[in-house]
Amino acid sequence: MNNRRSFFKKTAALGLGAFGSDSLFNQLHSEQFREAEQLWDDDSQSNEAYWNVIQDAYTASKSEIIILNNGGVSPSPLVVQEALEKYNKVAAQGPSYYMWRIMDKGREPLRQRLAGLAGCDPEEIAINRNATEALNTVIFGLPLQKGDEVIGTVQDYPNMMHAYKQREMRDGIVYKQISFDFPIEDDDQIVKAYEAAITPRTRIVHVTHIINWVGQIMPVKKIAQMAHKKGIEVVVDGAHTFGLLDYKIPDLECDYFGTSLHKFLSAPVGSGMMWVKKDKIENIWPLVCNSEPKSKNIRKFETLGTRSFCIEQAIGEAINFQEGIGTRRKQERIHFLKKYWAGQAVQIPGVKLHTSLKPEYSCAIAGVSIDGMKPEELDSRLMKDYRIHVVGMNYANIHCVRVTPHVYTKTSDLDKLVGALRDIAKKA
The missing domain is CATH 3.40.640.10 (Type I PLP-dependent aspartate aminotransferase-like (Major domain))
Incomplete structure (x- = not known):
């Protein structure tokens, strides 16, 4: 009976959910984010120690494949996954009550x-x-x-x-x-x-x-x-x-x-x-x-x-997760990641960039192609040979592969992308 009362007490608070002091973000990440903030250096170009904390909050950062199609749909950090699981478990006790009335x-x-x-x-x-x-x-x-x-x-x-x-x-x-x-x-x-x-x-x-x-x-x-x-x-x-x-x-x-x-x-x-x-x-x-x-x-x-x-x-x-980072900081980081790989890729013979590197004209998404290869061929090669997931764009006057990093993307993953483009371009 006590367990049942506890369950009802917890579900009664679901109306507040992520917006109360007992949010999952506060439980899982508030201390981590406070500690990460101490690692931030305004004079640094990359702040990798800080971003390592953010990367670890995403299970996707540990995926067996390198996910670079975040422009399609982005993975959620663990705290969002757990929140969804929590709500689903509660709803399963009686959807018509817990969903509609709570x-x-x-x-x-x-x-x-x-x-x-x-x-x-x-x-x-x-x-x-x-x-x-x-x-x-x-x-x-x-x-x-x-x-x-x-x-x-x-x-x-x-x-x-x-x-x-x-x-x-x-x-x-x-x-x-x-x-x-x-x-x-x-x-x-x-x-x-x-x-x-x-x-x-x-x-x-x-x-x-x-x-x-x-x-x-x-x-x-x-x-x-x-x-x-x-x-x-x-x-x-x-x-x-x-x-x-x-x-x-x-x-x-x-x-x-x-x-x-x-x-x-x-x-x-x-x-x-x-x-x-x-x-x-x-x-x-x-x-x-x-x-x-x-x-x-x-x-x-x-x-x-x-x-x-x-x-x-x-x-x-x-x-909560977004505000824990800050939108301006997030924008600058993702632009940094785009420029990190694309700035190197554009120097490779046979590789063409279809996106500006200037922050006022682009941020996360960039298109890249290799002379003599169709977008779907490059997409396939990157997945088959390098376990890198992107998406081929072959539409109207656009013929390229779209690459989209996110805050959980590691620079080491982008190094692998650049290396893969270099290898493929040599053989094209």
């Missing part, structure tokens, strides 16, 4: 913490499952009419392009795509390309904050300022920037934003977030039915039916 109370504290990380009003944040769901909600919810134009690019994420094309087929909107040859180290060139495509019928400009194929950082704020002067709204795909780049969503000056939390925030797989500027919420139809579809309440976008509340609540520990 864990569901944790969504509002989570909304507050996500808003803090995003630098916005909690009433502008909806919690869902990924960037596709967030942005498709906006794309299909926009009150566009036949003949209204949307401007995107050939290099946007496929699921967003497909959504606009479906609206084109269904509603008669006009979906226009411009194209870029990356890397580009000139913001004005990019902004002018969008501006040149605008006509009096243009209603929406869609911008991918970091191009998923090759890692180009787009000048979102400058594009948004240009578009707003013409009365055009801006949708931003932030799938690869939230939890990576040090910014607040309102800084972008966009109207709509969606992201996946299971990328650089390292939250559980199947977690995402959408942001809608408060005065725009009323105009967007929810993707899934709601009893008040024209409501000004951001929660109308969360009526997804039964889904994993356990995943939602484990996001909190990912936020």
Whole structure:
């Protein structure tokens, strides 16, 4: 009986979850992170002793293969894995009670913490499952009419392009795509390309904050300022920037934003977030039915039916982990790792880099190719012969392998990547 009472007492606190003083992060890492902070040297270029502590917090750092496709989905640190396991075990005792009546109370504290990380009003944040769901909600919810134009690019994420094309087929909107040859180290060139495509019928400009194929950082704020002067709204795909780049969503000056939390925030797989500027919420139809579809309440976008509340609540520990490091420090580290390997690789005869090395134009993601090899061939060779996991990109005018390190990536792993590229290039 005492054990049962203890269990109920613990589950009653699940509403606080990661947001109380007894969070798993505090239990597992607070002391470690305090000690690691003593190792930090502001004058150091790498601070490897500090980052060793962070690496050890990820089980992926001990994987039998070198994971360099974190742009697809990032592994979670151990504390997030354990949080998810804890919530799943509790939910399994009776999902209809523990999920709907206990864990569901944790969504509002989570909304507050996500808003803090995003630098916005909690009433502008909806919690869902990924960037596709967030942005498709906006794309299909926009009150566009036949003949209204949307401007995107050939290099946007496929699921967003497909959504606009479906609206084109269904509603008669006009979906226009411009194209870029990356890397580009000139913001004005990019902004002018969008501006040149605008006509009096243009209603929406869609911008991918970091191009998923090759890692180009787009000048979102400058594009948004240009578009707003013409009365055009801006949708931003932030799938690869939230939890990576040090910014607040309102800084972008966009109207709509969606992201996946299971990328650089390292939250559980199947977690995402959408942001809608408060005065725009009323105009967007929810993707899934709601009893008040024209409501000004951001929660109308969360009526997804039964889904994993356990995943939602484990996001909190990912936020704790993120804040334990600091977003600016994290951004600088991951850019350092990208430049560490790419700066060496570009010196290898026959190797071509498809991404800028400047921090204002790229961060984590970089594309690389070897003369005479198809991307899928290089992808296969790296896995088969060197146990290095990347992803081949063979699409439109982009033909390369995408390499994406994370904070748990060791420089020794990147040395192996550079050595592998050197060996393969010699034999190509």
